[in-house]
Every structure is written in structure tokens, then in C-alpha cells.
Amino acid sequence: xRVLVNISYxxxxxxxxxxxxxxxxxxxxxxxxxxxxxxxxxxxxxxxxTDRGVHAIEQYFHFDTDLNIPKQQWQYAMNRALPDDIYVNxxxxxxxxxxxRYDCVGKSYRYKVYQGDHKNPFLCxxxxxxxxxxDIEKMNIAAQYFIGTHDFTGFCSQKTEVESKVxxxxxxxxxxxxxxxxxxxxxxxxxxxxxxxxxxxxxxVGKGKRQPEEVPHLLNAKDRKQVPFTAPAEGLxxxxxxxxxxxxxxxxxxxxxxxxxxxxxxx
Numbered sequence: 001x002r003v004l005v006n007i008s009y010x011x012x013x014x015x016x017x018x019x020x021x022x023x024x025x026x027x028x029x030x031x032x033x034x035x036x037x038x039x040x041x042x043x044x045x046x047x048x049x050t051d052r053g054v055h056a057i058e059q060y061f062h063f064d065t066d067l068n069i070p071k072q073q074w075q076y077a078m079n080r081a082l083p084d085d086i087y088v089n090x091x092x093x094x095x096x097x098x099x100x101r102y103d104c105v106g107k108s109y110r111y112k113v114y115q116g117d118h119k120n121p122f123l124c125x126x127x128x129x130x131x132x133x134x135d136i137e138k139m140n141i142a143a144q145y146f147i148g149t150h151d152f153t154g155f156c157s158q159k160t161e162v163e164s165k166v167x168x169x170x171x172x173x174x175x176x177x178x179x180x181x182x183x184x185x186x187x188x189x190x191x192x193x194x195x196x197x198x199x200x201x202x203x204x205v206g207k208g209k210r211q212p213e214e215v216p217h218l219l220n221a222k223d224r225k226q227v228p229f230t231a232p233a234e235g236l237x238x239x240x241x242x243x244x245x246x247x248x249x250x251x252x253x254x255x256x257x258x259x260x261x262x263x264x265x266x267x
Contacts, residue, residue, distance in 0.1 A: 003074060004062045004092045004100070005030075005044075008104045010085040011055040012125035012234065018049045024048075026059075026086065033081045047104040047241045052124070055234030057110075058089075060241050062100045072147060073264070099242070099245075106170070106188055106242035112201045112235045115180040128235035134206030136181060142205045143183070145215035146172040146198060153222035154192035155198055157230070165191055165222075174202070186240075192229055200229035 007026075015023040019031065020100040027044060034042035046061040069077070071091040078088045112127040114120065119129050146155075149168040156165060171186040183199045201218075246265055 001066070002062055002064050002098060003071075003096050004060060005074075005078070006089040006091075007056065007059050007061070008089060009059070009088050011041050011050060011053050013085060013237070014052065016052045016054070017046055017052055017056075021144050022238060027061075029082060029086060029090050030061070030078070036067065036068065036081075039135055045100050047100045047243070048107060048237075048238055050238055051233055054236045054238065055126075056238040058240050059238055060104075060243065062094065062098065064096075073209045077083070082099055100229075100243075103244040104189075104241055105244055106186060107190060107238065108171075108184065108186040108236045108240035108242075109190070111183040111185075111195060111196045111231065112158050112177075112180070112237065113182070113199075113203075114177075125234050130180070132201065132207055134181075134203065135208065136174055136176060136206065137179075138212055139202045139206045142202055142210075142212035143172040143174055143185075143198075145212060145219075146185070147261045150219045151222055152191055152194055152219070154227050155194055155201070155222055156224070156231065157193035157197075160192040160223050161190065167191065167194070172198075183238050183240075195229060196231040196233065197229070197238060200231040201227050201234075203231065204229065209221075 009026055011076040016130060017026045019025050019183055020028040021134040027046070030044050030228055031042060034044070042063050042065070042240075044063045045060065045128060045235050049058060050056055050059070073092060075088045082088070095200040113130050114127045115130055115133075117131075123129070147169050151166050153165045166255065167189055169185060171184065173184055174183045175184055183202060185195055201210060205212055
């Protein structure tokens, strides 16, 4: 049986999602619980791998089991054993050909920034502080240039190890908040540190150090040295994972068409 798990976590005290040889990770927390329940190793497969200090409002992973446990009991058992900075929102049973990574058709990230006269210790690790006044209108103009299908070689970590760095963004905009702003970006997929590089560039635009019209040139240049900054991890949230309807077959049945319609509208 294949089990699909939807979770949220506050990433400040984690080295990221993926298991490390030494240190606390999301994968390590869940595989420790599953090993105790199954009496053997159980590997989980996520839709995305967040970096150190990055949070998730919605994240998915799946695993296979031969245990006959109702989905509500899976949720209860895992939440009871998990630390306070991770929570299982719900559990579903999916078909054996579903895969969290390959059946993920899109993701949304939100980067949270607060502003003001001084830092707020209660937002430490949860939002990024920028004291300067920023030109939000110009930032939004620049953000629009990222929408579409582009090679984002110049806007990701040089450590990115994938053959193609072409990605499609469906949405990219700045949203004002009560104490600052959020950057919301939705795409088919993202490269290593890509969102943090995008928002770092937009902040430079907001400060007047870069111009929105530079974006097409920088995309074509594919030179990371021309976009040298990376924003801190603390403000970044994996907000939404878009899955194919295969993930919902056993739980939603006839509602698949509704889900498809919503997914296409959101993307």
C-alpha cells in the first residue's frame, strides 16, 4: 500500500528536508518513526527538498507499507511521535504507480519580508528583515519579467547539478503586507536556491541598485556572477504543492475533475 502524507514544518531548527549524516532533518524524523512502527527501514519520497532553515506550509511525501492501519491512525501515530515544529495535516492512500516527485506538476513559494525601524526578535527565523524603504512598484515590474519559460542558469546556485536549467513560471509578483511584503512565485519546478536568488535581485531593484529592464539580458547571459546575491533562508516558505489527480483517486473519486479544474486555474 502506498501512503501519501501532507505535512507542515517550521524549518529554523532543521538542516533541511533531506537526511544528513549528522544533524536534524525532516526526513530523519519521519523515517525514525516509520522504522519503529515497521521494525525495519522505510524510505520516504518527497515532492520537494527544502534547504536548511526553509519552512513548509504544505509539503508531501509518500512511502510504501504492508501495515493495515487506517489513514486517521497514521496521522495520529505520527503526530504523537513528532516534535512540535512538524505537523501531519492529513494522510491519504494512493495508487501504487503514484510518485510524489514525478506526479508533482507545480509548486508555489512565498518569501516573507518585514520592515520597520528595528528588528523584531519574535520574527527571527520566520521572516527576513530589511530596514530600507523599497520601491514595490518597480519590484513588481521586474517580477513580471520572470513569468514564462526561461533558462534560469543566472538565477540559481552554481552548485545546481541538473542537465537542464529551463523552468516555467506561471506567477511572480510582490504582495504588500501589514509590516512589509511577500514575494509569491509559482512554477513547474525550481532550481537550487532559485527563489532566494530571484527575491535577492528584486530587493536590489527595490533599493534602486538594479532596474527591471535588466532581467531579459540577465536571463540570456546565464551568468550567476551578474546576479551575485542570495536572500536568507529564514523568509522562504514552500506554500503549495500541485499534484496530478492520481494522488486523489482513492480519497476523492468523482471529485477528480473538480481538482483538475482548480489546479489548472491556480497554475
